[in-house]
């Protein structure tokens with residue numbers, strides 16, 4: 235009897251073990267990331283060789299030889315442009331109705347984003363509410379300016395109707411191997427080296443770099459009328475590659491783990507939504523997630539984050555949280571709906587990063603000035619942590635930068651810049667520029683940073699230089715933080731990890747009220 239019980243119990247335990255281990259080993263989703271775009275021919279090498287595929291044709295790629303793909307466009311991509319004023323989850327009919335009611339004076343339309351989810355995966359679908367569809371982006375921008383003047387924020391959404399069409403020619407040593415009108419897939423035994431990958435276009439650190447990719451790489455004409463290179467790989471492998479690009483690879487394990495969970499959630503919540511109809515889920519740039527392909531630190535990162543495999547954060551309603559993050563919050567993180575045109579998310583309403591002391595009211599001009607100039611001790615100001623130097627910053631606009639600002643503002647001689655609207659982190663989300671000819675309202679954090687030539691954050695105070703007639707002719711800024719400030723402060727997360735906090739504590743500090751769930 236005892237023996238029977240024992241073996242029964244053992245068998246029972248064993249079957250539990252099987253269930254647990256099979257759920258732990260469930261496959262991670264496959265994702266597609268656009269890793270490069272080329273206007274010129276693409277040169278590539280497979281150090282250990284491999285193969286190419288295109289339609290029903292295929293061939294061998296020899297180890298170590300340089301191959302080239304040259305493209306010829308036949309037909310440009312087709313797009314149209316929507317001016318959007320709000321969004322909500324597809325099943326939140328009352329939220330959608332509320333947005334439509336606010337714009338009842340205009341003709342609104344609903345635009346469904348995303349595909350039905352695969353089994354067990356979260357439903358990411360959302361609906362954008364638009365107030366106009368245009369074939370010319372300039373028309374959409376014109377209406378956007380009109381709405382801004384009425385203090386209504388909006389964004390231009392590019393709808394991709396059709397990608398560009400064209401041919402691709404594969405050559406080696408000047409000899410033609412293949413001419414194709416469909417995509418070419420590259421499958422390397424080990425990895426493929428794409429030569430001169432352009433990255434960070436539009437940023438000061440813009441450049442070209444040879445990059446290595448171990449996944450399947452698809453090459454085709456894309457929606458931007460250039461050749462796209464898209465890598466398809468397991469999401470967990472992509473996260474290993476993303477973590478060191480997003481946070482210092484030298485960070486303590488808890489910070490790497492918090493970053494891995496946040497990145498996984500952000501990607502799963504944006505999959506199928508961000509780059510709708512573009513042939514991939516994400517790009518490898520700041521717009522989605524910075525990803526540089528295979529890196530030397532990958533082994534160290536994967537060992538440290540493996541315990542977070544499949545972990546994501548869910549909100550109270552059981553939906554996956556878009557776990558956003560930024561370099562340095564400046565002492566207080568920001569409220570999502572004030573920074574972007576989105577509905578308030580209860581888990582993204584901003585938290586204080588002050589270690590000890592009273593939390594100031596940063597919507598108040600006097601208190602925000604004190605916060606910027608004489609800050610209290612904050613997690614993201616700890617010396618010795620990467621990013622702490624981004625806690626406070628100074629910037630004086632050059633003559634050229636000021637001239638550019640005046641041209642963009644286009645209100646004549648600048649008389650006054652004010653009517654600041656600040657959100658909970660002190661970031662300015664609305665301001666008015668009054669000129670001799672007219673006035674202009676600038677809404678939202680990013681447009682405000684951009685109009686002054688690209689400030690690190692919109693949490694700033696300014697000294698305006700005036701001429702003898704009282705016109706503003708220059709500006710010096712003192713500011714706090716780097717980035718939008720919503721969600722996890724990556725500098726603060728590193729300090730907390732250094733102080734011995736685990737990744738769950740860090741995540742719950744920046745995303746209060748969430749549930750940590752293992753998806754696979």
Ligand SMILES: [Zn+2]
Pocket residue numbers: 508509516517518519521522523
């Ligand atoms: Zn992107």
Ligand SMILES: [Zn+2]
Pocket residue numbers: 562563564565566587613614723725726
């Ligand atoms: Zn912070």
